[in-house]
Amino acid sequence: MNFIITKKCFANEIQDFKIVTETLPFLTFIGKDGKTEGVLADxxxxxxxxxxxxxEIELLPWSRAYIIAQKENGTMIYPIAKTPEREKLFKFCCILYKAKTFLFKLKERSDINIKTLEDAKKYSIGVIRDDIKHKMLENLKFTNLELSASQEVNFKKLIGKREDLIIANEFVLKSQLQEFNINENELEKAYEVKEADPNRYIAFNLNVEDSSIEKIKSALKKIYNPDLD
Structure with a gap:
């Protein structure tokens, strides 16, 4: 899930934001009254x-939001994982939420046993193409990745036993299962991927002034404390 804010900064206040995010049930979505709802939307x-x-918050595909945040002055994108590559593209501000990443399997798959990251390389893993988790597993020398355009496709492959595992953020997984009408009792955690940074950040276009970023950081501290998660 991902947001963007375009803004002008005048003296001691921030004005004229454009806020953009990707739809994710439970985190950010359009409610029955047409307004954005969810944990992160709140x-x-x-x-x-x-x-x-x-x-108001607008909803866009993540790929579009990501490009806008890079190219348009005065934009803010979140939640976004931090990587060395992305630190060259954005100014990272503060943590918006945090959650661990796991490899999940069907509970009935007693044949899948993973005690180390190397063990996981024996199994096929469903990932979203060009997602941060896809790139991370590639960097960890995984060669058994099943690339899909969406997590929904990965779930269908997993349930149909056309792949062994999926990789997912535990914070998002439950809402995705609800969205796709999948019983969460069908899945279980197979392995925690501790190499994955659990933090998701707010980040800014490189042209955003540091003073404006500090105002966002100060305001968010009154709303959310990642140390309490």
């Missing part, structure tokens, strides 16, 4: 209120 809406930002 945090962003409180941030908007505290900083007197009038613009």
């Amino acid at each position: 945090r962003i809406n409180k941030l908007r209120k505290n900083l007197k930002i009038k613009a």
Whole structure:
């Protein structure tokens, strides 16, 4: 799930934000009244209120949001994982949420046993093409990756036993299972991928002034404390 904010900064206040995010059930989605709801949407809406930002949150595909954040001055994107490559593209600010990453298998697959990361390389793993977890596993020398355009495709392959594992953020997995009408009792954690950074950040276009980023950081501290997760 992913957001962008475009803004102008005048003296001591922030104005004229454009906020963009990807739809993810439970985290950010459009409610019955047409307004954004969800755990992260609530945090962003409180941030908007505290900083007197009038613009509503808009929903866009992540790939589009990611490109806008790089190319358009005065933008903010979140939640986004931090990597050395991305630190060259954005100014990272603060943690918006954190969650561990796991390899999941069907509970009935007693033939799958993983005690080390090397063990996992024996099994096929469903990943979203060009997702941060895809790139991480590639960097860890995994060669058995099943690339898909969406997590829904990965779930279908997993349930159909056309792949052995999927990799997912535990914070997002439950909402995705609900979205795709999959019983969460069918899956279980096979291995915690401790190499994956659990933090998801707010980050800014490189042209955003540091003083504006500090205002966002200060306001978010009053809303969310990642040390309590």
